[in-house]
Amino acid sequence: MIFQLSRDRLTSLRRRALDGVITVLVFLTGAAQLHPWEPRPGPGYPAALVLTAGALSMPWRRRRPASVFALAVAGSTLQLLTAGPEDSSVDIGLLFAGYAVAAYGSGPARVVLPAAGVGPLAWAATDWLGDSAGGYSVPAAVAVAALPIWIPWLLGANVEARRRALTALTERAARLEAERQLEAVRAVLEERGRIARELHDIVAHHVSVMGVQAGAARLAVRADPERAETALLGVEDAARQAVGEMRRMLGALKAPAAEVPNDGPVVGSAPLSPQPGLADLPRLAGDFTKVGLDIEMSLDWRLNAGNPVPDEALQLSAYRIVEQSLTNVLEHAGRASTSVAVSVTSTAVEVTVTNARAGGAKNLTGSDRATRGHGTTGMRDRVRMFDGTLNAGALPDGGYRVHARLPMEGGR
Numbered sequence: 084m085i086f087q088l089s090r091d092r093l094t095s096l097r098r099r100a101l102d103g104v105i106t107v108l109v110f111l112t113g114a115a116q117l118h119p120w121e122p123r124p125g126p127g128y129p130a131a132l133v134l135t136a137g138a139l140s141m142p143w144r145r146r147r148p149a150s151v152f153a154l155a156v157a158g159s160t161l162q163l164l165t166a167g168p169e170d171s172s173v174d175i176g177l178l179f180a181g182y183a184v185a186a187y188g189s190g191p192a193r194v195v196l197p198a199a200g201v202g203p204l205a206w207a208a209t210d211w212l213g214d215s216a217g218g219y220s221v222p223a224a225v226a227v228a229a230l231p232i233w234i235p236w237l238l239g240a241n242v243e244a245r246r247r248a249l250t251a252l253t254e255r256a257a258r259l260e261a262e263r264q265l266e267a268v269r270a271v272l273e274e275r276g277r278i279a280r281e282l283h284d285i286v287a288h289h290v291s292v293m294g295v296q297a298g299a300a301r302l303a304v305r306a307d308p309e310r311a312e313t314a315l316l317g318v319e320d321a322a323r324q325a326v327g328e329m330r331r332m333l334g335a336l337k338a339p340a341a342e343v344p345n346d347g348p349v350v351g352s353a354p355l356s357p358q359p360g361l362a363d364l365p366r367l368a369g370d371f372t373k374v375g376l377d378i379e380m381s382l383d384w385r386l387n388a389g390n391p392v393p394d395e396a397l398q399l400s401a402y403r404i405v406e407q408s409l410t411n412v413l414e415h416a417g418r419a420s421t422s423v424a425v426s427v428t429s430t431a432v433e434v435t436v437t438n439a440r441a442g443g444a445k446n447l448t449g450s451d452r453a454t455r456g457h458g459t460t461g462m463r464d465r466v467r468m469f470d471g472t473l474n475a476g477a478l479p480d481g482g483y484r485v486h487a488r489l490p491m492e493g494g495r
Contacts, residue, residue, distance in 0.1 A: 102142040109176035110138035113158065130161035137176045144183035149192050155180035156200040159231075163207035181232045185239030186246075197232050204228030280403075280461060289325035291410045293318045295374050317373060360398035361432075364405060364425060371409050375418040378409070384427040393432050397489050400465040401425065401432050404473075407458045408436035408485045416440060416483065431471070432489045440481030462487065 113134040137154040144151040155177045162174055184196055208224035300314035359367070361384065368378045393401070405423055412421050421438040459475050462485070466473040471489040478484055 099142075105179060106138050106141045109141055109174070109179065110135065113138060113162065113174035113176055130158060130165050133161055134158035134174060134176070137174075137180075141176065141179060144179060145187045148180070148183040148186075148188045149196055152180040152184045152196055152200065156204060156232075160203045160207045163204070177231045178235045182235035182239040185236040186243045187239075197236050200232055201225065201228045204232070280464065286325065289321045291414050292321040292370070292374055293325075295413055296321065299375070358395060358399045359402045360395065361393070361401060361425065361427070363402060364423070367402070367406055367409070368423065371413065374413065376409065376413060377418065377420045379420075379422045381422070381424045383425065391429065391491060393427060393489075393491055397432060397469060397491065400469065401434050401487070401489055403465060404434050404462050404485070404487050405436060407462055408434075411458050411485075412436070412438040412483070419482070429491075431491055434487045434489070435485070437478075437484045438482050459485075 133154065137151070137158045140147075140151045140154055155174070159174045159177050181197060184193060188196070205221075205224045205228035208227040209221060296314045296317040300311040300318070303311040303314065361382065364382060365380065368380045372378055405425070409421065409423070412419055416438050419438045419440060421436065424433075424435040426433045459473075462475070463473050466487050466489060469489045471487060473485070473487045475485045476483070
């Protein structure tokens with residue numbers, strides 16, 4: 084901060100010094116040539132006064148370029164009217180004023196003033212040139228009037244254009260940087276939303292499995308201790324898996340947005356393992372089979388040059404839809420016979436989970452429908468991300484069917 088203040092102060096001092104040098108230079112080349120300090124003012128005294136005022140106005144040429152330019156034109160016009168043919172002095176204040184009106188001026192006056200200033204100067208130059216220019220007095224007078232105005236004006240206009248271009252580039256860079264930061268924040272928020280969905284699926288799946296296993300253990304603890312022990316081992320295994328998966332997922336939530344990595348699978352000290360995909364569906368079916376579900380799985384994945392491999396996000400969504408569907412079967416249909424069919428084509432991944440009504444299964448109450456509805460809502464959210472479709476509903480025989488179609492990039 085101190086360095087910034089010192090640099091700004093140094094820039095201000097340099098500008099003031101430059102303004103002082105220009106003021107002195109303009110006075111010496113303009114008003115001083117007419118000797119305004121003589122005790123008996125000559126015919127050039129009015130011009131000397133105006134030129135002096137023009138010289139003293141030079142420090143304001145950035146803030147009041149139009150006024151400074153008008154003074155410079157008036158002073159130069161009076162100088163030409165009162166100077167003799169042998170007087171070749173030049174008021175360089177007109178050069179600085181022409182530059183300033185282009186570099187610091189704005190609006191129509193930026194062009195109108197220089198054009199209007201040529202008129203009086205050319206009229207005065209015609210009288211000043213007299214017969215010295217022969218038959219070319221008018222063109223010569225216009226050249227004498229126009230060149231000191233328009234050459235510095237063009238230079239100032241070029242500098243102003245470059246300054247505007249630089250400002251536009253700076254603003255664009257700042258805007259792009261702000262957009263990049265917003266995009267990074269948005270990406271982090273989306274990732275955390277995805278993690279929240281994953282946590283919901285993890286908890287729903289494992290807690291449901293633990294509930295079924297705990298119930299089985301309670302029923303068999305006296306009649307069949309060995310079966311009860313197996314069920315309790317299943318509860319322990321499901322609990323450990325749930326804790327491990329939640330620890331990995333929550334590791335990402337602990338990191339602030341600035342620490343979320345862009346090129347690595349590790350956040351803080353919590354390693355993020357690869358997300359499950361279609362290849363993990365047989366293992367998932369095996370886990371549900373251990374708790375008593377009768378699952379028949381069909382995975383039709385025709386992998387060849389014509390059928391692209393679904394990306395990780397799509398495979399994860401298909402996996403979670405199957406997992407949620409089987410969890411719903413376990414919660415609401417008991418150990419009903421269930422079929423899982425997954426088909427991968429060149430345009431989409433289709434998932435169908437159908438369960439029959441178990442013999443002793445209960446009808447869905449209001450709370451059961453609400454619970455199952457939450458799971459269906461999560462599946463619809465996943466399908467919506469890929470512009471897919473989801474159909475879920477009861478079958479006439481009392482079973483239930485979930486069918487999801489997840490289009491791949493080329494099939495949307």
